[in-house]
Amino acid sequence: MRGWIKVAPQRGVAQALVAAKEWWLGEELRLVDEAKVHSAKVVAKLAGVETREQALALKGTTISVPRAALPDANDGRYYLSDLVGLEVVNGQGEKLGVVRQWSTHGPQDVMEVAGDRTRLLPWVPAVVKQVDLEAKRIEVEWEADW
Numbered sequence: 025m026r027g028w029i030k031v032a033p034q035r036g037v038a039q040a041l042v043a044a045k046e047w048w049l050g051e052e053l054r055l056v057d058e059a060k061v062h063s064a065k066v067v068a069k070l071a072g073v074e075t076r077e078q079a080l081a082l083k084g085t086t087i088s089v090p091r092a093a094l095p096d097a098n099d100g101r102y103y104l105s106d107l108v109g110l111e112v113v114n115g116q117g118e119k120l121g122v123v124r125q126w127s128t129h130g131p132q133d134v135m136e137v138a139g140d141r142t143r144l145l146p147w148v149p150a151v152v153k154q155v156d157l158e159a160k161r162i163e164v165e166w167e168a169d170w
Contacts, residue, residue, distance in 0.1 A: 027073040029082055031066040035128060041066050044089040049082060102155060104133060111161050112137045112145070115153065118168045143170070 033041050041047070042059045047070070059068035073079055097103055104126045112120045112135075121139020126147075128134070133147040145151055145166055154163040 026069075027075055027079050028067055028069050029073065029079045030062075031068060031087055032064070033066055035133075038064075038066050040094050041068075041087070041089065043095060044093040046090065046093065048088045048090070049085045102157075104135075106157065107135070107155070107162065109160070110155075110157075112139075112164055113161060114164055114166050114168060116168075120164070120166065120168060123162065 031041065038061050042061055044056060044059075046053055046055050047068075048054075049070075054073075055071040057069040057071055059066055073082070091105075094103065097106075107123050108125065110123050112123060114120060119139065120143060121137040124136045124138040124142075126133055126135055134144050135147055137143040137145055143166070145164060151164050151166060152162065153165055156162075
């Protein structure tokens, strides 16, 4: 109504969207006049979007925010995009590859690790043992032959 849009954010990023004052909608940077969390969605009023028709024209558009607009991640929490490119090793020191991308499957995120072959590892405490952003390394409980 009146140009407001409804966004289905990825899990855990609703507050970051609400805090950002500008969003990328595809290739276009838009100012955010107002945004708030409503249930599991974010509703927002964007500058220049005044009618229902203008809002509907944005349906299906990918929304992202400039990295500088995001609040710092708390200890033990990470933005998944910051982990792309990190080396993944197991407890025996065997290199499994590097994080290529992320996907969400039900209750957990899954990291795609590209090495001698592609592996899909769940982002759960039983698998992910340590993340060292300075060393650009993630240690996992995962055998090389799995």
